[in-house]
Amino acid sequence: xxxxxxxxxxxxxxxxxxxxxxxxxxxxxxxxxxxxxxxxxxxxxxxxxxxxxxxxxxxxxxxxxxxxxxxxxxxxxxxxxxxxxxxxxxxxxxxxxxxxxxxxxxxxxxxxxxxxxxxxxxxxxxxxxxxxxxxxxxxxxxxxxxxxxxxxxxxxxxxxxxxxxxxxxxxxxxxxxxxxxxxxxxxxxxxxxxxxxxxxxxxxxxxxxxxxxxxxxxxxxxxxxxxxxxxxxxxxxxxxxxxxxxxxxxxxxxxxxxxxxxxxxxxxxxxxxxxxxxxxxxxxxxxxxxxxxxxxxxxxxxxxxxxxxxxxxxxxxxxxxxxxxxxxxxxxxxxxxxxxxxxxxxxxxxxxxxxxxxxxxxxxxxxxxxxxxxxxxxxxxxxxxxxxxxxxxxxxxxxxxxxxxxxxxxxxx
Numbered sequence: 001x002x003x004x005x006x007x008x009x010x011x012x013x014x015x016x017x018x019x020x021x022x023x024x025x026x027x028x029x030x031x032x033x034x035x036x037x038x039x040x041x042x043x044x045x046x047x048x049x050x051x052x053x054x055x056x057x058x059x060x061x062x063x064x065x066x067x068x069x070x071x072x073x074x075x076x077x078x079x080x081x082x083x084x085x086x087x088x089x090x091x092x093x094x095x096x097x098x099x100x101x102x103x104x105x106x107x108x109x110x111x112x113x114x115x116x117x118x119x120x121x122x123x124x125x126x127x128x129x130x131x132x133x134x135x136x137x138x139x140x141x142x143x144x145x146x147x148x149x150x151x152x153x154x155x156x157x158x159x160x161x162x163x164x165x166x167x168x169x170x171x172x173x174x175x176x177x178x179x180x181x182x183x184x185x186x187x188x189x190x191x192x193x194x195x196x197x198x199x200x201x202x203x204x205x206x207x208x209x210x211x212x213x214x215x216x217x218x219x220x221x222x223x224x225x226x227x228x229x230x231x232x233x234x235x236x237x238x239x240x241x242x243x244x245x246x247x248x249x250x251x252x253x254x255x256x257x258x259x260x261x262x263x264x265x266x267x268x269x270x271x272x273x274x275x276x277x278x279x280x281x282x283x284x285x286x287x288x289x290x291x292x293x294x295x296x297x298x299x300x301x302x303x304x305x306x307x308x309x310x311x312x313x314x315x316x317x318x319x320x321x322x323x324x325x326x327x328x329x330x331x332x333x334x335x336x337x338x339x340x341x342x343x344x345x346x347x348x349x350x351x352x353x354x355x356x357x358x359x360x361x362x363x364x365x366x367x368x369x370x371x372x373x374x375x376x377x378x379x380x381x382x383x384x385x386x387x388x389x390x391x392x393x394x395x396x397x398x399x400x401x402x403x404x405x406x407x408x409x410x411x412x413x
Contacts, residue, residue: 037253038157039096040067045356050098050256050295051159053088056380058159060368061352062361065319067256068205069353070286071297072317075263079325081345081370082299084378086260088162089297091116091172093258095160099177101199103192104262105269109180112262117162118169120377163376187270189281196259196285196296203257203293259285259296265304275309282316318353323370337383343369347380 041049041063049063058064065071075082093100094116102109181195264282265272282298289296302310314320324346327333334340347368352361368380 037255039093039098040253040256041158047355048253050258051092051096052085053090053092053159053162054085054378054380055159055161056368057347060349060363060380061319064159065295065297066353066355067293067295068289068291069295069318069355070282070289070316071295071319071321071353072313073297073299074314074320074322075299075301076322076324076345077301077303079323079345081323081325081347083262084164084370085321085323086262086297086299087116087164088378089258090260091119091162091168092160094168094172094176094178095119096157097176099179099199099202099255099257101179101181101195101257101259102262103181103183103195103260105183105266107182107184109182110178113173113178113180114167116168117164118166118172119160120163120166121161161377164372164378165376183266183269185270188274189271189277192261193281193284197288199257199259200288200292200294203255205291205293253293255293257292257294259294261296261298264298264300266301267304272304275305279309279312279316282313286316286318314350317351320349320351322348322350324348337369339369339371339381342371344372345370 039050041051043049043063043066047063048067049058049065050067051064052058052061073082073085090100090102090113102112104112106112179195179199181192183189183192186192265278271277285296285298300313302313305313326343326345337343347370349363349366349368352363354361365382367383369383371379371381373379
């Protein structure tokens with residue numbers, strides 16, 4: 001039996017392709033190809049992203065929101081900037097023909113669809129007159145032009161610029177699978193839980209649990225004296241079949257879903273005082289997303305919760321964002337920041353989702369300004385400090401020590 005087990009394992013090992021792998025090199029043979037449906041992009045470590053609806057936020061997060069992740073956005077009671085994140089997220093999914101589930105504490109949540117922005121172009125594309133002679137002389141470059149056209153179409157299929165002043169056209173709403181749920185009259189979260197469970201069952205993801213509980217692979221190995229060898233052999237085939245099916249299905253995703261929940265802890269809902277029930281719902285939603293090809297974004301006002309419940313909600317988020325309104329007439333902030341008059345608010349990134357890796361994500365910054373480019377397109381930019389005149393008093397650049405002393409001189413550590 002030992003010889004048979006060792007020979008079968010050695011045959012399987014010799015049958016495997018000889019690929020150079022180490023802790024610092026990537027196994028090229030298992031890297032899945034690019035997704036076939038629009039709205040998806042492959043990332044490192046087998047991660048698949050969907051667009052946030054904001055090109056700048058996609059770039060900042062390293063590609064967008066990973067599939068199977070939970071995004072939490074902390075609202076600011078003084079400004080509804082979280083609505084812009086919801087609108088662009090929902091519009092991007094509808095443009096890419098992705099099913100949508102929207103829940104809000106309003107009587108008519110379907111009316112919110114009329115406020116979604118329409119895709120547009122924030123860049124001025126100048127038409128170029130075709131030159132027939134030049135085209136004839138550069139026939140050899142037709143493959144390069146075809147490659148560039150394919151690259152441009154793939155980028156446009158993934159992310160769009162949205163005109164915040166133009167409503168979404170009806171063609172993107174007609175025939176789309178959209179489910180709208182009102183949380184206003186719900187005494188508990190059972191209705192929302194049923195809608196989310198039914199919605200996520202349409203986008204299953206291959207899970208290793210289905211293989212581990214496949215009892216016919218183990219047979220009666222535990223009755224044998226050499227059950228340990230049989231168990232290792234069974235686990236080898238279980239993991240092998242799981243990896244093969246995972247990489248085969250990851251490149252052939254049929255469809256993905258998007259869930260948007262607005263003002264989850266709103267005092268307008270009857271369950272707003274049941275914090276334990278709300279925590280259980282978010283925990284269940286996250287567990288269902290882990291085995292689904294979907295992404296959920298949930299906005300909530302942290303000021304309406306106790307500090308402990310708010311902290312637990314933030315801890316359960318894979319990607320944690322917060323928005324903050326910019327105070328009107330703040331002269332000190334106006335002197336400090338360039339382009340102060342064009343800034344509408346701030347976006348803070350507290351946590352970035354890490355899928356299939358333990359390497360932390362290092363961001364170029366954690367706070368970004370939110371502004372409307374051409375007064376239409378939402379843009380995120382790093383905060384830039386304006387030059388400070390010597391007569392304007394002390395600044396961050398002229399501080400004499402790390403403790404904030406106003407004495408001039410070298411930094412005192």
